[in-house]
């Protein structure tokens with residue numbers, strides 16, 4: 001079935017044309033109940049989607065598009081372990097990691113529930129040993145610091161969650177993250193650590209990622225003076241991977257290898273043993289609460305009617321903007337210091353999932369697919385890129401995310417923060433018209449010439465849509481629900497756009513080329529390279545050789 005041939009698709013194309021000439025101000029003026037009708041109260045937060053460029057006709061057609069795209073059937077397939085990651089021949093079962101879906105599901109002859117529960121117990125045992133000071137390094141001192149070596153999905157989720165839940169820390173073990181193969185990051189991290197009390201967790205689904213393995217080897221060298229290699233690996237290393245044989249081949253003992261499975265995508269893996277750093281930082285019960293929050297969102301996604309289904313509506317809105325309205329980007333703007341890594345996390349989650357142009361039938365998509373996701377802490381962004389959001393010709397729909405409860409005890413701060421969040425979405429929506437600007441300038445006593453000279457620069461056309469997610473309190477449960485909300489939103493987008501959201505073939509090409517180019521930075525024939533790359537390498541070699549010569553003579 002070609003989604004572009006459905007009735008709702010064609011209707012939405014026509015409606016998008018009309019909606020370009022509709023202002024959010026009018027939509028609110030015409031419907032006093034709009035905010036109530038276009039918002040959802042869930043156990044952990046309120047989702048207000050009323051500031052979106054939709055009316056009832058668009059809404060009805062978006063829901064119809066979801067039906068015509070068969071979202072409900074795909075959703076059932078997701079939760080029941082049908083191999084919907086077709087290009088990799090795998091089911092997609094991150095929901096099973098939080099106990100959602102069918103209880104008797106099995107994969108490759110193994111009960112999924114039993115495998116998940118067993119691994120969770122192992123994590124719990126390990127975390128308890130760490131917290132009790134029973135895990136010691138090779139000189140007998142208890143482990144005080146854990147360094148997670150991992151990148152992408154093996155880094156962003158755990159670090160984002162730990163940063164978000166700083167107030168829930170317990171256990172007294174410090175957790176650090178090194179993701180970059182740029183040795184500067186590892187060197188900086190190690191500079192503050194004692195090798196005798198440091199444990200490295202090598203987190204890699206494939207256990208073949210160059211960046212991570214390079215960092216792991218350097219970490220091992222850093223420990224070198226303490227003991228022999230086997231002892232170091234036994235006492236100072238653990239692994240989290242879906243390729244346990246490779247971790248053991250590296251030298252990490254089987255009882256320190258925590259596993260997850262092929263059916264968990266890297267960017268959806270924070271719920272698996274990849275969440276070990278989270279459990280270390282906030283305790284196993286905190287990690288459990290995170291999983292429970294996500295499970296609550298799974299139930300909502302499975303059970304809520306389409307018109308009250310938060311992830312479904314967010315997915316539809318994203319498709320509406322990117323595909324029909326022609327807005328190619330989407331901003332994530334948390335007004336909560338704790339969520340400072342959420343934009344980076346969602347960049348991977350959404351762009352690695354839906355940044356694709358081949359449809360499920362193998363054809364080139366004839367429409368825009370997933371948007372460019374970007375953003376940072378909203379309050380800082382106000383003093384940086386919000387000028388663009390307010391007055392550039394481009395329209396960037398945004399998600400504002402804040403919490404009612406402050407994550408600190410300092411009086412006066414939170415109200416300023418929240419007022420700014422509300423003011424920004426209001427300003428983006430309403431803008432300020434020429435008449436309003438003129439009236440304001442006249443009131444300030446400017447003469448006619450001054451008014452007409454200045455007015456055009458002060459006009460905000462407004463009509464820039466946004467969602468607001470107002471969380472009651474950012475605790476592990478609420479954060480789990482928030483992450484799962486976005487996961488399911490991404491899934492809905494992919495289903496409607498008819499793309500496979502759970503593979504990532506696009507990242508492979510560059511990896512292969514990097515491996516081939518690496519030795520050429522030293523020497524070798526460059527004639528097969530394109531002229532630009534060859535010139536860059538020649539320059540690199542020349543400067544490096546010159547620097548080396550200068551160092552020798554100096």
Ligand SMILES: O=P(O)(O)OC[C@H]1O[C@](O)(CO)[C@@H](O)[C@@H]1O
Nearest residue numbers: 152153154204205206209266507
């Ligand atoms: O966990 P791994 O196998 O080291 O992969 C890390 C990341 O690299 C990617 O494959 C992209 O390069 C991501 O999908 C993944 O999260």
